[in-house]
Amino acid sequence: MSLRTLASFAVAIFLGLIAVLMVRGVIASQKPAAAQTAAMTPVVVAVTPIERGVELKPAMLKTVNYPNDAVPAGSFRSADLLVGKDVPARTAVRSLAANEPVLAAKLSGAENKTNLSNTLAKGMRAVSIPSSDVVAVGGFALPGDHVDILLTRTVGKGETETTVTQVLAENSLVLGIDQMSDQEADKPQVSKAVTVQVTPEQAQAISLGQSVGAVSLMLRSSTDVDALGRKVTTVADLVEPGARKAAPVRRPAARTGPSPSGMTEVKVTRGVETSGYSVRAF
Structure with a gap:
């Protein structure tokens, strides 16, 4: 056998080995893919x-x-x-x-x-609140937002009568504005009613509150889930300690002795102003 023939056989065998190795690599790579497909x-x-x-x-x-x-x-x-x-x-x-x-x-x-x-959470209720541009935070309270619900009313009688604002519900989900419940809405909308998700007890308080006072909404930040520190605010809470003005002190009239003409000089002080008057002595 000639040297040329032997060289041809050697090249053929070498190429055959390369082909076998390539086929084995392809088959091995397909096995994990098949296993991955089976897990989908x-x-x-x-x-x-x-x-x-x-x-x-x-x-x-x-x-x-x-x-x-x-x-x-x-x-x-x-x-x-x-x-x-x-x-x-x-x-x-x-x-x-x-x-x-x-x-x-x-x-x-x-x-x-x-x-x-279908969208209410288990155990929750939906209640609607008559709305205006003030109640609904200028129309910026939209479906998907969270709000605090406040009630402002008058309590007490006579000299003890005062106005208070109390929290009826915190971090309540806004379900809808009028007949719109699309949580993708991003434009302010002044509506006639805002529907919120609350507990049954909160729903009762809101319903009662609408008949005794004014119910309003307070819009929360999307990341704020903290409870409110103050549940009730009164008129007295609006004035800082020491900010009240002292009532003017009315000093008693200063009386002087009678003048030679029989007239008496009387000085009267009102607040910071002092006035003098002449009166006949008796």
């Missing part, structure tokens, strides 16, 4: 932003794989569960962003009702 779960998400009150359509939804340990609670595995042939129409009760998972809590029930009751 399909989740239905929104293709484009979906506004509140919009009925779901097939073109609005798609399925994306989520890791098994990151699947959101209340999500759906298939779009057919939401827009299938025999599935009742579903409507968004909360706005959805693009690629956001579609959750049961953000959709109407099987009867296609967009009830506010």
Whole structure:
């Protein structure tokens, strides 16, 4: 066998070994990917932003794989569960962003009702407060904000009568403004009613407060969850200690002796002014 033939065989064997190694590398890299795919779960998400009150359509939804340990609670595995042939129409009760998972809590029930009751936390109640530009903080209290609810009323009778402001509820969630409950709203709106989420006891106090005084809202910072330090403020709390002016002192009239003409000089001091008067002595 010639040297040239041996060299050809050696090159062929070398190339064959390289090909085997490359195939083994490809197969090894595909195994983790297959294992990773097996650990994924399909989740239905929104293709484009979906506004509140919009009925779901097939073109609005798609399925994306989520890791098994990151699947959101209340999500759906298939779009057919939401827009299938025999599935009742579903409507968004909360706005959805693009690629956001579609959750049961953000959709109407099987009867296609967009009830506010679906959004209330367990054990809480919704109560509406007649609103104006003053009550609703100039229209800046919007759905999703948190407010403190205050009552200003008159207490006592006669000389003990005074005006007080007390806290009826703290850090209450604003559910809606008039008939709007879109938490994506970002423009001030002067409304006729503000609906807030409170406890049953707070709802009773607010209802009673509206009949005995003026109820108003105090807008909170989005990061403020601290309790208020003062629950009741009276008129006396508006004046700082020592700020009250002392009443002018009325000094008694100064009487001098009778003059040779039988007249007496009398001096009267009112506040800081002193006046002199001549009167006939008896």
